[in-house]
Amino acid sequence: MSTKPCPICKTPKQSEEYAPFCSARCRDKDLNRWFNDGYSVPGPPADPEDIARDIDQGHD
């Protein structure tokens, strides 16, 4: 078994297409993490997915 789990969600990746991530979602998540590193303070890790969801639901 040479397959490593996805570094983001730790689930076994299903395909090599997005290696080393399991999916485009996790790949984007990793990208966002690096972007956020530039201007976020140390502390509880902000989940880019949650942030995106907040923005998404910001319609009233």
Ligand SMILES: [Zn+2]
């Ligand atoms: Zn993943």
